[in-house]
Amino acid sequence: MPRFADITDTLARQAIELPSWAFGNSGTRFKVFSTPGTPRTPEEKIADAAKVHELTGLAPTVALHIPWDTVDDYAALGRHARELGVELGTINSNTFQDEDYKFGSLTHSDARIRQKAIDAHFRCLDIMHATGSTDLKIWLADGTNYPGQDSLRARQDRLAESLATIYERLAPHQRLVLEYKFFEPAFYHTDVPDWGTSLAQVSALGDRALVCLDTGHHAPGTNVEFIVMQLLRLGRLGSFDFNSRFYADDDLIVGAADPFQLFRILHEVVAGGGLAEDSAVRFMLDQCHNIEDKIPGQIRSVLNVQEMTARALLVDHAALEKAQASHDVLAANEVLMDAFQTDVRGELAAWRESRGLPADPMRAYAESGHQRRLAEQRVGGTQAGWGA
Amino acid sequence: MPRFADITDTLARQAIELPSWAFGNSGTRFKVFSTPGTPRTPEEKIADAAKVHELTGLAPTVALHIPWDTVDDYAALGRHARELGVELGTINSNTFQDEDYKFGSLTHSDARIRQKAIDAHFRCLDIMHATGSTDLKIWLADGTNYPGQDSLRARQDRLAESLATIYERLAPHQRLVLEYKFFEPAFYHTDVPDWGTSLAQVSALGDRALVCLDTGHHAPGTNVEFIVMQLLRLGRLGSFDFNSRFYADDDLIVGAADPFQLFRILHEVVAGGGLAEDSAVRFMLDQCHNIEDKIPGQIRSVLNVQEMTARALLVDHAALEKAQASHDVLAANEVLMDAFQTDVRGELAAWRESRGLPADPMRAYAESGHQRRLAEQRVGGTQAGWGA
């Protein structure tokens, strides 16, 4: 098994983008509970993200959601971020909250509404120029609730056309990543339900169109790490949206529901070169903190990814290949499990300290009194949320 | 196979309670779309429900959700309903939208909040006295999102105690029905996740505590009609919440996603005496109309139940038992399928007309111009919704 010292170079490179919306209130269709200290503005969300990075060294960029994070001056927002020690990252388009999008956006049968949705993406590209972001991430809420409601095929063709129009506007250094989702908010069909559809759509666009894999967007029982392997093999894995789930798209803290699955995913990332220096894969969180505090929720999340990455990096690949070659099923499985069961928390804590970070970022945050101060300072205004 | 004339007595008895909240706006955590003509008040919701009954003869009662349907004078609300041709029915308690309930209601570890939730149910009982309602329906959003968050066992015990306190207050003619739900809004565990738990809880209370079966609240692949059979066999099936789903608790129009499942459920209801005159089983809808018009959505729903009930009543039980007894699998299945495949729409239309109802209630509603008038009249105010 590799020693911990063998893996720190890779760990030091690890970067996990935080979603600005994780710091706002979220919930279910039944209730969105609020939390004292929740940010009211994009600037406050970025400040919270910067706090996570300050304590962990793991989260150097923040993703924006447009129009949730609309501001007048994106260059100023970028400077605000840099002053706090982070950069602005992926721009996420949102074409699901305008009444016009009730029956679709990029797939809508009405050309006027499709153009409105395309224009919304053009605005995202403009923002990317201002912020220096390279990735435009598209998750569509498009779909139908009832069989017959619309033509599945016509929607797919319209989607292809809309995406092509957006893709043409990309600058050479920019990428489009297309997320897929099994269901919700549409219940009969979603227009990009699986990796196969996302791949078919982005392959038709060009080399800078890639697939975004959200770990919670699959049917029960799906082997997610297989998809990770396949997309890496095909050169089309653009980014991860990390979170975890027990049932549906629960958007729980990554690693909370099935830590072993997270380990297996990261094992395939390592095996497929996804952590190499020249890797095209970006890692980000896409989570909700419905009942827990948000900043420590995000700290916990990036630590979970870091801990599982460390374990995945500790897999003894030589021993693994030897056991695999001899079809010793139990031995091969044991090599993998040895890494998974290794408690890396102590070594990670020491390594963090050696880099000027708190050994235990969760405790450091709890003891800092920061959460209490935020609750005291952030009174009045409207707490950020999804505005559903 | 029975003739249509043989089943009309039973069909004439059929009553499907409508949920007041189906007429308000609903949606997902991503967006609640609005519809012109949506009611602003409990009175307008009841008027819409009465319209459904007027056109179908199937929906003589309306269920209320407290506090969504809070009014000053429930007796007056009941008179309003009766003037429109319907009665007030089941009272549904809601202990999931107050900030105090963030970590539970009847299961909360804080006795003060448990009492608050119990008091909310006492208020429901008071309303039942004013409205003449007999059923108190309890669906709990209680649960946890993360392993370890709370003690599963302690919550179960607290639930038992809270329910017992509520049950004691029931008048002799009143019933408590406890709904179960697989997941959502809690994602790690819900405190009443399955029929076994609901049965265990209501059995501990007494004879007037029964189980409510919502057809969308099960794990993938669950044989729902088996549960219907079992609860009828055990004498504990209190009521149905009808809806349909493809994936999770989609709350789509009943019969829309899997009409054959609805048929099988109603076949078990018939076989188990659930449609008999002295049956204790009540039928109601619990649906969302996120994108379709609400009044015709409810008309479609009660018609779907009626059509499938008619088919279920057409099963040739003598032929079925004969084929079953001889283990002729294909013949037995064919007897069931013969009833399922019988197109009852023509005979139902004629029968409706014979009773002074429109032959095609969907068309009658569409041609009446009622929806347009509502959209014109109901301007201003705040459209009803879940207020999540």
Added chain:
Amino acid sequence: MPRFADITDTLARQAIELPSWAFGNSGTRFKVFSTPGTPRTPEEKIADAAKVHELTGLAPTVALHIPWDTVDDYAALGRHARELGVELGTINSNTFQDEDYKFGSLTHSDARIRQKAIDAHFRCLDIMHATGSTDLKIWLADGTNYPGQDSLRARQDRLAESLATIYERLAPHQRLVLEYKFFEPAFYHTDVPDWGTSLAQVSALGDRALVCLDTGHHAPGTNVEFIVMQLLRLGRLGSFDFNSRFYADDDLIVGAADPFQLFRILHEVVAGGGLAEDSAVRFMLDQCHNIEDKIPGQIRSVLNVQEMTARALLVDHAALEKAQASHDVLAANEVLMDAFQTDVRGELAAWRESRGLPADPMRAYAESGHQRRLAEQRVGGTQAGWGA
């Protein structure tokens, strides 16, 4: 809505291939029950398939499974089939029952075993030349049971190489169809788990490599008709394996578990041109009759497909498009449901009679005494089965 007379040309063209193995005994890992009259030889299986075609006019070809249907003289077997009124169809390879394939076949890490599996496919191609079959269908049992057991990526690359070697040997008029399956008999991962993987593999081969969609090989909740639409759109839908399921790959009679899903699938087939005269899509059954009689089980199956095809052909596409264009969700759904609920059995019976077929093939078979005669004649020998 189209009249029945409008759709009979298409119905007359319908051909559903029968699997020879459906006539042998099958079961579960717990028990394979036998049935009197079960065939002992490939010739007897073909005779049973011919009986299904004789009574339904729907099943002009029979698929073989090699080595289950190994004979000395395939040309003679083909003549035997033609004498009985049917033709030999798809050749299915079987590389999962030799001890050598314990850890894989086309994906095995040992080149010798991969070559053995490739050779098995070469033999299938030889048989195709003798029988005149055009389709080689590959379903792989390959996969692993435990994380770490083998490299997912290396197996995928070996699969690509093996398939390429087989594909090179295809004659110009022959096709390779690659089936995918979610799980079973491998439990951790299967090497072709989803349509995306099958598509990626066949796309790398060439135009005559296509995807086979088995309706039971998906995760719970998967929208199968969406995949049908997508594969038709991408020009890569080669064939269907029809069956139905409640939970896993139950291999029940097609249309038995969810007739509405079968309707929706056939609606997408119609919409995507899959029933057009020049369609490249082939239709076959892949089922087990564990407890019911096999010949009537197959008759029931092809009738189910025919009945649902008729309903799908009755969809009023003009009305559907009109409702879709105006976003009238309920009206669009109703157009689809109108076709689904139309009882086509009477008109189909009359049309069958007009073509010299029994009006009710199930009854005709039951009354023919054929099953009893088979049970009397086929004594001794070893009943055909999977030999697991």
Added chain:
Amino acid sequence: MPRFADITDTLARQAIELPSWAFGNSGTRFKVFSTPGTPRTPEEKIADAAKVHELTGLAPTVALHIPWDTVDDYAALGRHARELGVELGTINSNTFQDEDYKFGSLTHSDARIRQKAIDAHFRCLDIMHATGSTDLKIWLADGTNYPGQDSLRARQDRLAESLATIYERLAPHQRLVLEYKFFEPAFYHTDVPDWGTSLAQVSALGDRALVCLDTGHHAPGTNVEFIVMQLLRLGRLGSFDFNSRFYADDDLIVGAADPFQLFRILHEVVAGGGLAEDSAVRFMLDQCHNIEDKIPGQIRSVLNVQEMTARALLVDHAALEKAQASHDVLAANEVLMDAFQTDVRGELAAWRESRGLPADPMRAYAESGHQRRLAEQRVGGTQAGWGA
């Protein structure tokens, strides 16, 4: 957090019963692969089980499956076991492999076949008297494949009657445990599909009838530890059948697919008193080793249970309750995760050595040459299997 020394008393008491059938060949409906050295007789299976106990100290008893383990002299078989250091444990009835049981056993509509199945259980009780076993475990393969095939209700009533007849014959020190299973080998319905049905049936029998929970017998997404908690709370958890699964009833090595789930289950066992000295809960494995060697497969399994038990015992309950009481979701979850992430392997190894056991039983077995000797010795005869 408790120290390791605090938990060794409980660990020393841990006993996990091994299933004799785990040492025979098993597989899927597609293929049963063989392994050199597989036992040919019940005596050899017991010898293999004794080897597992010898190396781990965890498996003092062996469960038998009747008729798979039928012998002439059960008292002699018991002596054979004791000489090897183990005892005979639970007797598992098998009423699913006789042709008579094609349509059911204890639920069959034919009283003659029901009596045959009841008699089979009486024989199991006779064997229990000879072996000194206290538990009769009933898992039924009964169910139907097609809607309408039989009356769900009548089968349930017949099951109740059959079970009552068997229960009456129990000696005062004997127990009946009834296992439930979601699906397979029946696909439309199983007669004991869920814990609610099992509980309803055993509750009608008496105090010595309990529920058996097989960890693989649930729908996707089911919170199994909740059921553990509930059955413990209701005093009806009789025994566990441990295994793991990714999709269906995969019967993989316990802890292999979702180690965190196993931890959560054992946490509820600890919390509910299931490991207390007077606990009524018995623990056993029910697994298949389709492709891996069986003896080390069983060693790995009991070690997995031991390791997760140790982690569950290390949960700091005081800290957990404190965090729960203050609704600090992240802190409460962290207390649980701290125990889960603690690498107990080193301390367990040292503790094993202190008790005269090998530090690493897997390595000890591999290095012993035992497997090779078995392969050399056990030639000829028929390897044990399910005989499906």
